Amino acid sequence: MKRPDPHCLLELPRGRRDFARELAIWFGFVFGYQVARGLADRGAAEAFRNGRRVLRLEDALGTLFEPNLQRWALAAGYLLIDAMSLTYWLSQFVVVLFALLWIYLRRVDSYLPVRNTIIIANTIALIIYVAVPTAPPRLFPAWGFYDAVAASSFGAPHGLVAILANPYAAMPSLHAADAAIIGVALALLVRPLWLKAIFVLWPAWVAFSLLATSNHYWLDIVAGMSVAAVGAAVSLLLARHRQANKPTPRRSVRIDCRPVM
Numbered sequence: 233m234k235r236p237d238p239h240c241l242l243e244l245p246r247g248r249r250d251f252a253r254e255l256a257i258w259f260g261f262v263f264g265y266q267v268a269r270g271l272a273d274r275g276a277a278e279a280f281r282n283g284r285r286v287l288r289l290e291d292a293l294g295t296l297f298e299p300n301l302q303r304w305a306l307a308a309g310y311l312l313i314d315a316m317s318l319t320y321w322l323s324q325f326v327v328v329l330f331a332l333l334w335i336y337l338r339r340v341d342s343y344l345p346v347r348n349t350i351i352i353a354n355t356i357a358l359i360i361y362v363a364v365p366t367a368p369p370r371l372f373p374a375w376g377f378y379d380a381v382a383a384s385s386f387g388a389p390h391g392l393v394a395i396l397a398n399p400y401a402a403m404p405s406l407h408a409a410d411a412a413i414i415g416v417a418l419a420l421l422v423r424p425l426w427l428k429a430i431f432v433l434w435p436a437w438v439a440f441s442l443l444a445t446s447n448h449y450w451l452d453i454v455a456g457m458s459v460a461a462v463g464a465a466v467s468l469l470l471a472r473h474r475q476a477n478k479p480t481p482r483r484s485v486r487i488d489c490r491p492v493m
Contacts, residue, residue: 299376353463404455
């Protein structure tokens with residue numbers, strides 16, 4: 233196989249047909265996922281009951297720290313609020329898509345495991361959203377939460393985003409899951425140490441943004457990380473199965489044709 237030019241970002245390492253197939257897989261998955269997630273809303277009553285269960289559990293554990301964290305973040309000013317809100321809007325799809333594009337173009341041998349991990353994790357989360365819809369903390373102002381994203385410069389979702397979004401998909405946090413997958417993958421694949429440090433810290437920043445904007449509970453973050461771990465484990469098993477069933481290349485045999493003495 234021809235090695236891609238390391239200085240040419242647009243050179244396709246596996247040709248146009250493979251790249252087109254990957255684009256079709258991703259856009260088809262993203263669209264299907266968003267439609268299914270939007271249709272997964274089984275009603276506000278059940279989602280609010282589940283949200284209150286999460287709040288009561290955190291309160292019983294003495295770990296309901298999110299309202300205090302949010303108050304501290306809001307007191308820091310609108311620059312931090314906008315940064316957190318922008319992270320919330322971009323981290324799940326835009327950052328993931330650009331990261332996958334870079335991995336495909338520059339580290340193509342690592343692309344398939346990362347892609348499979350994300351698809352598996354997102355599929356598991358979608359099943360949970362359908363089975364257990366959960367209202368996010370921003371919908372519980374009586375508990376001290378405030379919708380920071382709606383109050384930011386970017387505002388609440390509108391148009392097609394609002395139609396496809398499911399407001400009751402708090403548990404698990406796919407923002408956290410995708411950030412963990414992409415952060416770990418890029419930290420392992422990039423070479424500069426400063427870039428490695430950024431990608432190692434990326435999941436922590438996303439988690440902070442989710443908590444401080446009242447879009448997720450800390451238990452959502454833990455559940456999202458768990459879903460990411462399951463996705464990685466299944467992807468690894470698939471890779472090993474694929475490698476084990478890969479046809480073994482035929483070895484050439486040298487025959488000594490010298491006459492026997």
